[in-house]
Amino acid sequence: MKRKITLKQIARELDVSISTVSKALSGSKEISEETTQKIQAFAKFYNYKPNNIALSLKNRKTKTIGILIPEIVHHFFSTVIRGIERVANRRGYNVIVGLSNESFAKEIINMEMLANGSIDGFILSISKETLLKQDYHHFNATINQGMPIVMFDRVVNEVDCDKVIVDDFNGSVKAVKKLIENGCKNIALITTMDYVSVGRLRTQGYIEALEQNKIIAEPNLILKIDDSLDVENQFEGLEQEIEQFFKSNGNIDGVFAVNELYAVTAMKVARKLGLSIPEDVQVIGFTDGVLSKHATPSLTTVSQHGQKIGEQAANLLIDRLEASDTESPQYFKNGDKKSDFIKVVIETDIIERESTK
């Protein structure tokens, strides 16, 4: 077992100074041809690679991005991570992942753990509990310490930073309009509680689409699921709840659900009640994941392009990190100019499958 070799060891072996070794390896003109050859050969032989930690300390940058998300066993989030990792890797960065489990406390702990030098910046999506509490001091504190943050999907106006969001509102409008065009008269909405901003926006889109078509939104046709903060077994009563909903609304011929799980569960319930899809009831979901793709019938969905979100977020963050190297610090002191921060909106697409006509 031979430990990793260091500059110091090379220097000692070759009887030169550490500086000479460092310069020779970086191909500095200061060092003679001969010495350079000798050192490079030796280094190659012993597979010398500079120690990242030492470099990080010296350069005061780690070339590492911290990702902080509520949950990883979730198709959307893992797709975003994939996008982040792709561009991070391409641009020479590593990613370190923290999970908040939708908990305010874990979110803070994780941020503090990473903010002490381990990373150069954050890409994160806010936990549900934090959204409920509306306490965002930890984000602002981190930003104030000079560490940039890029938020995605679940974002909030109270924090000044770059953001990448899905056009939830228009995505919903598009989806509900399609149901209307396809002849649906009684379109149900299955959504979450309002404190999750994406749930709220998608609900608003639903209402907007109806209004544009002179249809009055019936409160009966809106089912708000209280998916608890308990991540472990949050889907217990879902099927029963939706079944109850269907039974008390006999005339539903279209369903728009704010995520794919609600959508496939709705399909399941509908068929259990003897309705066929898409003949009797058409269904569109939000979030294009494995369920949508492989359900029977496959589900028409609003795709959020998670990977693109991740890529954009990573590019935004890295751009800002590398700008702060060169740019005048003036740019950053100018904290009260909100316009400094970018908000990227990723358009949605409707992917038509078998659950609509």
Next chain:
Amino acid sequence: MKRKITLKQIARELDVSISTVSKALSGSKEISEETTQKIQAFAKFYNYKPNNIALSLKNRKTKTIGILIPEIVHHFFSTVIRGIERVANRRGYNVIVGLSNESFAKEIINMEMLANGSIDGFILSISKETLLKQDYHHFNATINQGMPIVMFDRVVNEVDCDKVIVDDFNGSVKAVKKLIENGCKNIALITTMDYVSVGRLRTQGYIEALEQNKIIAEPNLILKIDDSLDVENQFEGLEQEIEQFFKSNGNIDGVFAVNELYAVTAMKVARKLGLSIPEDVQVIGFTDGVLSKHATPSLTTVSQHGQKIGEQAANLLIDRLEASDTESPQYFKNGDKKSDFIKVVIETDIIERESTK
């Protein structure tokens, strides 16, 4: 924007030495009550937290675990990550994630990137391309540099390290036996190519279960899918291929598939051909993910307990990391004793749902 404060700054402000500050903050008895109070108050006020990078450099350990997996948009792998993150966090470690995308080259790049001081040890699952090439030098090289590795799921005998695997063989035996008990006479197997060890083991389990029941395995009833290395769109021809398979084997009344996607696709095809589930054909899949849970009908699966795998792997790794602090180095020099390494086998469970009688 106030940057993070350092020991040096505190020392200057309070007109003491750096050492005094460090000692006072760690509560050393060496420093007087009075000075300690003053320094701790000041540090608290400015929210001092030691810089992780500096600590890493000094302690020559990063308290960070590197995870290297083929793909993250995959229920099993993300479940494992969740398990790793859970115990890592509990034991004071961070996790840094690298994706190989099933590519040999990316696997090596990622390992080299992380092995230069960024992490204390690896938890990984081997990429398909690496399994194909059977080139494992990068793993052994890393281990030789004193960096421990724990492999999970896709492991290989050629590398000496701790391993956490699923009992693929017995899981398959159990599943196929259940189909036989349930009255299936012609059980099909849908599997992958043999170079993925888990595919091979699950195939062997299938054969074993048949043999134990004096049934001769018919080659016709085995469909080997060549899921290409192209991760992007590997599912193109899947449905057609399975449909073809069903058509040329009219008597199939049971299906065992080595992953849930194959299983639900088989169900889809079967129903398309007018067969009902579980009456005409019963289906069991491997890997208990969202698809299994929410398909219609829901799928009976062999659960691999991904989270438990992750937890075990993380505990193994951290145990070894912290043992090497205290233990005599003798323990590690003793490289040729294979018995030093632990292989944990996680038992599978069959989760019965609607796709079996």
Next chain:
DNA sequence: ATTCTCAGCGAAAACGTTTTCGTGTTAACA
């Protein structure tokens, strides 16, 4: 009065880099 002890603190090394600046040698030039 002299030595001893100990409390309280600081200097410095170490972790592994990069980089600035200085220094000695040699060759060229006046």
Next chain:
DNA sequence: TGTTAACACGAAAACGTTTTCGCTGAGAAT
């Protein structure tokens, strides 16, 4: 011959810690 310039290299600082060791002064012991 003396000055200069280029060349090749080394010393040291810096990044932020922790820790070992040494130092100083004051009170206790002799």
